[in-house]
Amino acid sequence: MSSSPPPGWYSDPSFPLTERWWDGTAWTDHRRQPEQPVQPVFQPQPPPGRGAGRTKVVALAVVGAVLVAGAVTGGVLLLGKDGDGGQETRTATTSPTSDADGNDSPSPTKPATASPTGDPSVVVDDLNGITFPIPDGWEDGDRSGEEDAVLVTDGTFDCPGEGGVCRGGVVVSRTVTGSDETSPKTLAENDIEDAANDAFDRDVLDRQPYDGITGHEVVGSGSVAVAGRAGYYVRWRVTTGAGPGGYVQSLVFPSGRGSEAPVLVRFAVDAGDDGPPVGDIDEIVEGIRPVGDAGGDGDTGGGVGSSLGPS
Structure with a gap:
């Protein structure tokens, strides 16, 4: 006979790099970035003294993935030293993503340059x-x-x-x-x-x-x-x-x-x-x-005295 895990923060089965609140019977919509690696709700822990080495490797891998994901989500990639000896940064642009319920979330966009x-x-x-x-x-x-x-x-x-x-x-x-x-x-x-x-x-x-x-x-x-x-x-x-x-x-x-x-x-x-x-x-x-008419084939140029388009 199996019992449901107690309420608490567990690894989200849809997004393993985030935590989601389990109310004891079902998942809620509350999520957070984990402060330390967590185990999925239905993944049993290894007995003491067994599998410790593998557990450590998995934990380190999860931490590394969280750091990479955080860097991309934040929109800034560190690229080493620039020509003046300072830290060069570059804005990253990502595509829209969907959450576990299928709702699209906005993605960072490049500034107007x-x-x-x-x-x-x-x-x-x-x-x-x-x-x-x-x-x-x-x-x-x-x-x-x-x-x-x-x-x-x-x-x-x-x-x-x-x-x-x-x-x-x-x-x-x-x-x-x-x-x-x-x-x-x-x-x-x-x-x-x-x-x-x-x-x-x-x-x-x-x-x-x-x-x-x-x-x-x-x-x-x-x-x-x-x-x-x-x-x-x-x-x-x-x-x-x-x-x-x-x-x-x-x-x-x-x-x-x-x-x-x-x-x-x-x-x-x-x-x-x-x-x-x-x-x-x-x-x-x-x-x-x-954009798309850079060659001027669409006759959408301009200049004083040119025919005016829609205002």
Whole structure:
């Protein structure tokens, strides 16, 4: 005659690396990460003095598996030392999983950053579902250290003002959040001053690489088709206390994905010899495509004066 195990935490038969509460008659929905290896409910313990060696091996294996599972679930993989002698980390992306009752649980996703594809001529913004062309003199901005950069000009130079190094051009792509405003025109007009300050006023160390902004002139604004969507842009010519100044542009258009949240693309280019031609801004805008149409076969490009898609 067999008896049911007493209530307690036991190894989950569906997920052996977790513990599940047994109420004495049935499993409940309560689970936890074990603090130490546990035995399944219906697995008898070996008699004293027998099987001790095998029990130890199994316990060590379970602990190792828990550590590996914890590292992947947490989303960070330690990869040894980086080039500066520090610990390099990388975000891991996992697929959706199902629990014992068949319910899907969400999985970690990569932050909104650009990622390369098999096509060396474009950079992909996976979150917003668009690709950016890479003009001559530009490169993928993913490893540049510039926040949310999708494109940067290759190489750096000494900033003309308060220390540091500067780049001739930077393009960043972001999703507009924290606001109920959806009008591309309003969002672009509200963003352009922040775009100018971020690019030519103070950096993250509160230095002024260009000795601050002394003035600006609106050199362009209007409706624009981007990836088949109706957007709006504002462009300023900025003058600075040191150096030749530059150009900034705020471009906003609805995403073609999900809730169609507004996408904000900022451009900043140095106006001197260290910067790219200002026409590169237009080239990049005209070359933005939905993911899957990187070659432009779907005729979903853009540019000022192009036919506007759905708003």
